[in-house]
Amino acid sequence: MATVTFDKATRVYPGTERPAVDALDLHIEDGEFLVLVGPSGCGKSTSLRMLAGLEDVNAGRILIGDRDVTDVQPKDRDIAMVFQNYALYPHMTVADNMGFALKIAGTPKAEIRTRVEEAAKILDLTQYLDRKPKALSGGQRQRVAMGRAIVRQPRVFLMDEPLSNLDAKLRVQTRTQIASLQRRLGVTTVYVTHDQTEALTMGDRIAVLKDGLLQQVGTPRDMYDTPANVFVAGFIGSPAMNIGTFPLTDGVAKVGSASIQVPRDALGTLAADDNNSITIGFRPEALDVVPQGTPDSIPVSVNIVEELGSDAFVYGSLVGDAGAAEVRSGAGDSQVIVRVDPRQVPAKGETINVRIRTGEQHLFHAGSGERIAL
């Protein structure tokens, strides 16, 4: 087991000017499950492949433990790429399927058996060790494939979108299995996904990337509660945060036909490129439906109600023209999403009044998009 350190690691593809990964600084603790997440082209897979040794590091370095592996061949890095190939050998027993890499490496038979048995115990496969893969269920077969990586006892596991091939149901199941297995094994794991739900549910910490730049790294809670900038705010969370940029008049933001008081401390931090505007984010679940006329309340015209049983979401538009066009959410531009009591859902066409719960609004610079820390 080991820590992993990206030290200003940079990858520039030949013939391109902008780095695919730009001076990435990231320290991953021993035993930690770190998820690299971001939209396609953000550099997450490239970062993982740099760690794997598949991509050259053009500047900076990468360490596994205290060892600088920047110029070390993939096979000598003591890492395992999980799920790269989970085809099992039909004529070999489950035990042989798990242990054959050790056999190739010349590990003594007794030690192979011990390691295979240990892995089988963790994977709940002990009773199947002498069977052939044909006798196993799909999920068990997948665990055998994982066992193959586990018995090698690598210092780091690397996983690149391992669930992308599975259907939705199996994806959720396998997600939980991988996360709990990783915790039991305690092997440092770097996991790449484009799916923020996967990131939130699996990672000890999440690193969000965009355009090759690290946006923020922190626990799922950090990312959700205090996103460092507008991008992270909009990317993490489902349904996504409502985010709007509003003009300021005497310290008050004009949100549709409503006005929201902006804290004085925040006003003090505004810069010239904020252009006397402020970006406010509020999650669908950070809104209370309040009676009309409540101070700081925002009228929302209901377009659609989505009922999910345990939850209900209103997709609506801000009432009043000013600024309405600049709001966006997971539902698209000029739409806001409000979580409402599933037992009291408004009707389509109705106008409801919502208020951002105290302390649950997020303020960002309209110019830079950076969070305004209060």
Added chain:
Amino acid sequence: MTPRTRLQITAAAPDPALLDLPWDVPLADWPADQLAALPRGISRHTVRFARLSGRVIAIKEIGETVAYREYELLRQLSKLDVPSVDPVGVITGRTAPDGEPLEAVLITQHLRFSLPYRALFSQSLRPDTATRLIDALAVLMVRLHLAGFYWGDVSLSNTLFRRDAETFAAYLVDAETGDLHDTLTDGQRGYDLEVARVNIIGELMDLQAGEFLEEEVDAVAIGEMLVDRYQELWTALTTAESFGLDERWRVQARIERLNDLGFDVGELDITTDLDGTTVRIQPKVVDAGHHSRRLMRLTGLDVQENQARRLLNDLDQYRAATDRQNDDETFVAHDWLTEVFEPAVRAVPRALRPKLEPAQVYHELLDHRWFLSERKGRDVPMREAVTSYVEDILPERPDEESVLGVSAADLREDPDVVGVPQD
């Protein structure tokens, strides 16, 4: 039945017969009469072979995004002239009669006269068969890497082999995990090789576990042989060499060495140092198929590299035997084609033609003639050799055009295939 309104077929040249296949049935449950019984490699997906308009196609159930991605990659590989299977199309929007959505499929053309490794690595594996298969795979990997293709999952299961004179030519079958880059990093090449080594050893150990391959065969040594062969070839094709200005003949020698390996030099980087006493050369662009291109230019025959080598040798002998060394090579080649090659290949009855490709038949004929001549102590003419070959040798060979209805174990390499039958 629910109308299959959402079924979507993406193909460069769609064959209407595709619509007749039972897309509303999971591939694993397809009726036997739709299927062609080809031996299958180890795959994590359901793969089946089906007949379509007189040819055989391979169908793989796979996620939609991955299917489109692999289809596109295979198209690009075909354009780059890398030995790989040709993609036919992608079908999405499949639903079962009960409305349950079914996985997308990727369809590829079955490679005619190709043999899966399970048919070749078998009980009677001769050491040189293993060497020849590994050599073929090493050449394929070098060609893929030169083209910037990172395979990600090199294995015998993901490769098909075609006979190529006394050797084999390897083709890429599965590009699911691959990526096309401008150039590969040493890390990518190294990782591909390591995956190949481990997979090959695993596949051979699996054959041993199933008692298809003798215990004595050293699987680890065969896997390691791939790494050595690859490194040798890669070094020969790409390293820079330096020499004194008075040794300029070494430029031509390097080109000839590459030609012998079956490669043409498309671009050679030549630099001299400042005082002009040493020259440094490094091949920048090398293209496989030196001999097959030459044969194509001379005769129009499109065959594999070592088959071409063999045919070109025969052409040279014909030229010497007919004393036409001073004639234009293309005229001689034309005469050789019409007077020697074509009559010999046409003498094979139609019913026996699915046994082997014509160029492979000719290669075996040359061998057979040599054996006959040796046994009879005289120069046996081609016509006589053909008659004997068609009567005694070819009927004993399995049909290899599309290895149908034959279990892999029946397709062993027979040490006597090109020899003379025992009377």
